[in-house]
Amino acid sequence: MLDVAATARVSVATVSAFVNGTAPVSTELRGRIEHAIQSIGYKRNAIARSLKMGTTKTVGLVIADITNPFFTDVTSVIQDVLHRSGYAVMLCCTDEDPVLQDEQISLLVDRMVDGLIIAPAGDDHALERSLAKTDIPTVLIDRICNGIDADAVVLDNQRAVHDAINYLIGLGHRRIGYISGSPDTWTGRSRLAGYKAALEAAGIPLSDELIRFGNFRERDAYNAAMQLLVQPERPSALFSANNLMVIGVMRAIRDMGLRCPDDISVSSFDDFPWADVFQPNLTVIAQPVHAIGEQAAQLILERIAGRNEQPSRQIVLAGRLMIRASCRPC
Amino acid sequence: MLDVAATARVSVATVSAFVNGTAPVSTELRGRIEHAIQSIGYKRNAIARSLKMGTTKTVGLVIADITNPFFTDVTSVIQDVLHRSGYAVMLCCTDEDPVLQDEQISLLVDRMVDGLIIAPAGDDHALERSLAKTDIPTVLIDRICNGIDADAVVLDNQRAVHDAINYLIGLGHRRIGYISGSPDTWTGRSRLAGYKAALEAAGIPLSDELIRFGNFRERDAYNAAMQLLVQPERPSALFSANNLMVIGVMRAIRDMGLRCPDDISVSSFDDFPWADVFQPNLTVIAQPVHAIGEQAAQLILERIAGRNEQPSRQIVLAGRLMIRASCRPC
DNA sequence: CTGAAAGCGCTTACAG
DNA sequence: CTGAAAGCGCTTACAG
Numbered sequence: 001m002l003d004v005a006a007t008a009r010v011s012v013a014t015v016s017a018f019v020n021g022t023a024p025v026s027t028e029l030r031g032r033i034e035h036a037i038q039s040i041g042y043k044r045n046a047i048a049r050s051l052k053m054g055t056t057k058t059v060g061l062v063i064a065d066i067t068n069p070f071f072t073d074v075t076s077v078i079q080d081v082l083h084r085s086g087y088a089v090m091l092c093c094t095d096e097d098p099v100l101q102d103e104q105i106s107l108l109v110d111r112m113v114d115g116l117i118i119a120p121a122g123d124d125h126a127l128e129r130s131l132a133k134t135d136i137p138t139v140l141i142d143r144i145c146n147g148i149d150a151d152a153v154v155l156d157n158q159r160a161v162h163d164a165i166n167y168l169i170g171l172g173h174r175r176i177g178y179i180s181g182s183p184d185t186w187t188g189r190s191r192l193a194g195y196k197a198a199l200e201a202a203g204i205p206l207s208d209e210l211i212r213f214g215n216f217r218e219r220d221a222y223n224a225a226m227q228l229l230v231q232p233e234r235p236s237a238l239f240s241a242n243n244l245m246v247i248g249v250m251r252a253i254r255d256m257g258l259r260c261p262d263d264i265s266v267s268s269f270d271d272f273p274w275a276d277v278f279q280p281n282l283t284v285i286a287q288p289v290h291a292i293g294e295q296a297a298q299l300i301l302e303r304i305a306g307r308n309e310q311p312s313r314q315i316v317l318a319g320r321l322m323i324r325a326s327c328r329p330c
Numbered sequence: 331m332l333d334v335a336a337t338a339r340v341s342v343a344t345v346s347a348f349v350n351g352t353a354p355v356s357t358e359l360r361g362r363i364e365h366a367i368q369s370i371g372y373k374r375n376a377i378a379r380s381l382k383m384g385t386t387k388t389v390g391l392v393i394a395d396i397t398n399p400f401f402t403d404v405t406s407v408i409q410d411v412l413h414r415s416g417y418a419v420m421l422c423c424t425d426e427d428p429v430l431q432d433e434q435i436s437l438l439v440d441r442m443v444d445g446l447i448i449a450p451a452g453d454d455h456a457l458e459r460s461l462a463k464t465d466i467p468t469v470l471i472d473r474i475c476n477g478i479d480a481d482a483v484v485l486d487n488q489r490a491v492h493d494a495i496n497y498l499i500g501l502g503h504r505r506i507g508y509i510s511g512s513p514d515t516w517t518g519r520s521r522l523a524g525y526k527a528a529l530e531a532a533g534i535p536l537s538d539e540l541i542r543f544g545n546f547r548e549r550d551a552y553n554a555a556m557q558l559l560v561q562p563e564r565p566s567a568l569f570s571a572n573n574l575m576v577i578g579v580m581r582a583i584r585d586m587g588l589r590c591p592d593d594i595s596v597s598s599f600d601d602f603p604w605a606d607v608f609q610p611n612l613t614v615i616a617q618p619v620h621a622i623g624e625q626a627a628q629l630i631l632e633r634i635a636g637r638n639e640q641p642s643r644q645i646v647l648a649g650r651l652m653i654r655a656s657c658r659p660c
Numbered sequence: 661c662t663g664a665a666a667g668c669g670c671t672t673a674c675a676g
Numbered sequence: 677c678t679g680a681a682a683g684c685g686c687t688t689a690c691a692g
Contacts, residue, residue: 001686011663016687026661041463046440047381048685051668055378058441060422066406067399067603076396079423088437089423090388093409107418110376111388132369250607273397277580279609331669341679356677378669381684500674 001042004053004096008036018250019044052111054071058088059115060108061298064096068244070270070287071119074141077293078117085301087114096182096216098122103132109134114153115300119146123184141296144186151303153189153295153315157187157269161194161239162201162284164267167283167321168237169202172330173265177228177235179214179221179245188216191241191269210235214245221248227255229264236264236330246282269319277290288317331372338366341502342548349374388418389445389630390438394426394546398574400600400617401449404471407623410449415631417444426512426546428452434459439464445630450475467633469628474516474644481633483645487517487599490615490649491524491569492531494597497613497651498567499532502660503595505563507558509544509551509575518546521571521599540565544557545577551578559586559594566594566660573600576612595657600647611654618647 001019005012010029017023025033036042050056059082063071090113092104101121108116116138120127124145128310131138131148140152169175178195181188192211199206212228214221221240221256228235229252239254240246246268253260260266260280271286295315302308331349335342340359347353348363355363366372379541380386389412393401409419420443422434431451438446450457454475461468470482498506508525511518522541529536542558544551551570558565559582568583570576576598582589583590590596590610601616625645632638 013664014662014687017662020687022662022687029662043379043440043463045442045685047377047386047442048668049687050374050550051377051381051670051685052687054668056441065400066396066409069397069399072402076423079396079421083422083434083437088420088422088441090418091409092413092418093406104413110373111386111418112375112377116599121684133373161608247604250604254607273579274580274608277577277584278604342670343680344670344678349677350671352671354677359678375669377686379671381669381686382671384684 001045002265004033004036004042005038007040018030028061044140047048054112055114056112057086058090058111058113059117059304060090060092060111060113061117062092062094062101062104062108063119064089064094064121065244066093069272070117070142070289073289074119074293074296077290078297080299081294081297083205084303087301094121096121098126098130101126105130105134109136115139115143115304117300119143120185124148124186125304137300138236139296139303141292141300142187146186147314151299151312151314153292153299153317154186154318155292155319157190157319158194160321161191161241161269162198162281163319163321164269164285165198165239166177166196166202167323168239168265168267168327169198169204171237171265171327173237174204174330175233175237176234177225177238178211179224179228179238179240181241181245182210182213185216188241195239214248216242218242218244218248218251220246222252223248225249225252229253229258234264236265237327238266240268243268243272243284246270246284261326261328265330267327270324275322275324280326282326283324284288284322285319286322287319291317331374333370334363334366334372337370338362346605363442376406376407384442385418385444386644388420388441388443388444389447389634390420390422390435390441390443391447392422392424392431392434392438393449394424394451396421396423398572399602400472400573400619403619404449404626407620408627411530411624411627412631417631426449426451428456428460432457435460435464438478440465445469445629445634447471447626449473450515454478454516454541467630469626469629469633471622472517476516479642481642481644483629484516484620485617485622485649486646487520487649488524488527490542490651491521491571491599493649493651494524494599494615495528496612497653498569498595498597499528500659501567501657502596503567504660505535505540505565505567507555507568508541509554509558509568509570509579510541511571511575512543512548518571525569544571544578546572546574548574548578548581551575552582553578555579555582556586559583559588561614564594567657568594568596570596570598573598573602573614576600576614591656591658595660597657601652605652610656612656613654614652615649616652617649621647 094101119142214222214224424431449472542554
């Protein structure tokens with residue numbers, strides 16, 4: 001910028017005023033500056049600008065797994081709206097590991113991101129500790145954490161699972177196996193609560209034998225499903241608490257020589273873009289990924305702009321049961 | 331840092347030396363500094379550091395589509411190895427749009443990323459122009475661009491498609507429809523070349539009627555497949571040049587009331603994590619996503635470190651044909 | 661409308 | 677081993 005100022009024979013203040021449109025500049029100087037910028041190939045140094053302004057125009061996004069379609073869909077729309085507002089996004093993955101999560105958040109905080117959008121991993125306290133050292137505006141997605149006062153956009157998980165299980169019950173199923181996410185997470189707990197509530201409402205006794213923990217991971221879900229499938233009185237239906245796990249469930253079903261939906265019905269949380277064209281057409285709970293991303297991005301933008309000084313609020317969205325062909329009457 | 335220096339009653343130079351371990355500090359001062367850091371809750375400002383050091387410890391990754399499993403898999407491993415080396419990654423998506431690509435690259439260059447890993451979108455000249463203004467170390471993945479002198483890690487696309495088409499020919503197929511990526515891209519061209527070479531080698535005459543352009547997009551591929559499927563002499567097999575497009579192909583097949591593989595065989599570029607458990611089990615060309623990400627990350631790290639001053643080189647990896655159940659003898 | 665100057669928080673020769 | 681000081685490239689009161 002000094003070079004530009006020098007060759008344009010103006011002060012740096014004027015160059016800055018011109019470049020940022022922050023103050024009027026006479027047509028003459030404007031021409032000289034424009035010319036100087038062209039010939040030098042000047043580009044404003046955003047780092048220096050950040051240092052002075054105290055803002056980096058970037059927000060950190062931390063998700064569990066970039067390989068999970070749910071997160072990528074949400075990420076995609078978040079990026080979209082954030083970019084439109086001139087923000088870059090720095091993406092970090094935690095692999096559902098609180099330690100990694102802490103590292104990633106540190107990395108983001110160090111780089112002075114203006115805001116944080118987090119899909120929390122691990123138990124609530126982990127995130128609480130990670131966030132304690134900073135006062136960067138934060139919005140949570142997918143999960144809520146006790147002890148963290150931040151905006152959040154989540155699903156009404158309990159209601160959604162309740163509906164799905166209800167559908168299964170309506171089909172005559174009584175022994176419905178449930179592959180749960182980690183009970184350490186809000187998501188894991190609230191989905192499981194939906195399962196239990198649905199059974200209870202239908203007067204079907206709960207049985208711990210029918211609940212296994214897959215921790216939102218394919219591998220664990222495979223083992224969990226296996227345990228359910230080898231039971232003498234095999235469940236007639238299986239519900240998986242997320243998309244990764246249902247792959248494991250399907251794999252277990254195949255390895256047991258069973259077929260879905262002929263031998264066993266399957267339903268799951270989270271939709272797949274290809275669900276309608278591959279067999280079995282999975283009956284799932286679709287999350288409003290677009291709305292989730294949109295809302296989260298909007299919230300963080302508001303917080304960053306300081307337009308929103310109100311106490312944090314939670315936006316609760318509804319899931320939608322997509323009935324396809326993976327469930328049969330019992 | 332001034333605060334820390336003040337309360338520890340030392341100079342900022344000493345604090346800096348301690349924090350970065352860049353010079354020995356006496357045990358006494360070390361204790362005082364440590365204490366001051368604790369009580370103040372000091373964190374080094376990475377922005378100021380970047381400004382002074384001319385390095386941001388972050389690399390920009392620009393891909394076409396975060397929703398595409400191929401890119402997310404590669405992204406996942408790139409992030410992994412980069413994080414391990416203390417680098418953050420800033421992710422941008424181009425939607426295969428050269429204009430957006432230019433914006434994203436600008437955004438990254440502005441923020442002074444130390445390196446760039448790019449899966450080029452659009453035609454070669456677009457990227458060439460976007461990169462012209464900068465001399466940031468760059469490595470290309472997935473696609474090579476004419477006129478750009480950068481390290482690259484790509485697939486031997488022609489060979490891979492050749493193999494897949496050969497397999498189809500071996501099954502007795504003669505009318506093999508081909509859903510191509512954009513011919514403006516190296517990837518689109520080299521994969522198509524593989525198709526043509528395979529037919530030629532088998533003495534099967536080429537027919538433009540059997541080639542349609544899906545531009546790597548599901549929607550376009552759907553239309554392209556439709557055009558192929560309504561032909562009086564319908565192809566007995568369809569090959570899709572990437573993963574997104576095969577979804578469109580399957581959708582077209584379904585909408586035409588056809589079944590795969592009973593009525594028509596299907597094969598595609600790119601594997602899916604769930605390919606073995608959903609029907610039809612797609613026969614595909616699997617890319618070595620892990621190796622691609624690993625190599626790309628390694629290359630950019632070397633370039634950034636300046637350890638590699640050699641002329642740019644291209645790493646060419648081999649695809650692998652995964653024969654499953656979506657292709658039948660004709 | 662324009663310019664000289666201070667300062668954002670760090671690092672790093674250069675003296676001591 | 678430690679400190680005073682300059683400078684990374686910008687923005688922004690403050691004068692003129």
